[in-house]
Amino acid sequence: MPTLRRSGLIADEVRVSIGCDSDIVSARQKGRELASQCGFPSTDTAVVATAISELARNIVRYAVRGEIILRLVQNNGKRGIEVVAADDGPGIADIGMAMQDGYSTSGGLGLGLPGTRRLMDDFEITSDYGKGTTITVRRWRR
Amino acid sequence: MQVPILKQGAYLIATVQSALTDEDLKQLRDTLVLQVSKVRARGVIVDVTALDVIDSFATRTLRDVAYMIRLRGAETVIVGIQPEVAFSMVKLGLTLEGVATSLDLEEGLAYLNRKGNAHAQEVRTHR
Numbered sequence: 620m621p622t623l624r625r626s627g628l629i630a631d632e633v634r635v636s637i638g639c640d641s642d643i644v645s646a647r648q649k650g651r652e653l654a655s656q657c658g659f660p661s662t663d664t665a666v667v668a669t670a671i672s673e674l675a676r677n678i679v680r681y682a683v684r685g686e687i688i689l690r691l692v693q694n695n696g697k698r699g700i701e702v703v704a705a706d707d708g709p710g711i712a713d714i715g716m717a718m719q720d721g722y723s724t725s726g727g728l729g730l731g732l733p734g735t736r737r738l739m740d741d742f743e744i745t746s747d748y749g750k751g752t753t754i755t756v757r758r759w760r761r
Numbered sequence: 762m763q764v765p766i767l768k769q770g771a772y773l774i775a776t777v778q779s780a781l782t783d784e785d786l787k788q789l790r791d792t793l794v795l796q797v798s799k800v801r802a803r804g805v806i807v808d809v810t811a812l813d814v815i816d817s818f819a820t821r822t823l824r825d826v827a828y829m830i831r832l833r834g835a836e837t838v839i840v841g842i843q844p845e846v847a848f849s850m851v852k853l854g855l856t857l858e859g860v861a862t863s864l865d866l867e868e869g870l871a872y873l874n875r876k877g878n879a880h881a882q883e884v885r886t887h888r
Contacts, residue, residue, distance in 0.1 A: 720854060
């Protein structure tokens with residue numbers, strides 16, 4: 620699995636600050652634009668936009684504010700899109716539980732994190748309880 | 762972004778025109794549930810052709826719309842889910858279980874008409 624360090628950045632990053640409902644929509648629209656710039660077919664742009672939507676909503680719901688960072692990356696000639704969702708909210712008490720389908724502490728469907736992992740190729744999560752959460756996901760062009 | 766709701770015969774048709782925020786979705790749900798009894802609609806069509814993303818929140822809200830309207834005595838059908846949206850929904854684990862879906866508006870109307878006829882038949886046989 621390629622790591623963040625080995626994935627070269629090939630375009631300026633796009634940063635979207637997330638603090639309310641409508642930021643979720645603009646983050647996923649920017650992600651869609653970037654993915655189609657990268658030459659992703661429409662199925663993949665929809666997949667990337669959906670993943671961004673889930674990650675951005677988690678920020679609004681659990682951390683109140685944070686940031687979505689979008690980057691075009693490449694690794695061994697493969698191009699892809701990287702999405703980083705970062706917040707300094709309360710963090711996740713039990714990442715193992717949070718990654719299980721149907722587990723939610725907010726009355727949601729509990730599909731956001733495990734579903735996002737299924738949508739994307741790479742999924743990395745770090746969370747310090749009390750200090751915030753950073754989730755990095757990537758999807759590579761086929 | 763408000764979703765226009767048209768009344769056509771015994772049906773209400775809500776046509777989503779652009780991306781919806783969570784708040785817009787909740788408003789659509791509440792408006793439809795109120796409107797359905799106000800105009801005594803027998804069926805509701807929610808046309809989501811224009812949506813390029815249907816995530817977990819949108820799915821839950823659409824499902825809630827269908828369940829609430831069923832409790833009000835009418836039927837709901839969601840029409841126009843795009844192929845790439847359907848792909849993303851399934852990958853994410855979203856299914857809209859127990860909610861009627863149709864390819865497009867025309868199919869959605871045909872579905873509601875069939876439901877209406879079946880209902881009328883049932884009423885006749887119970888007489």
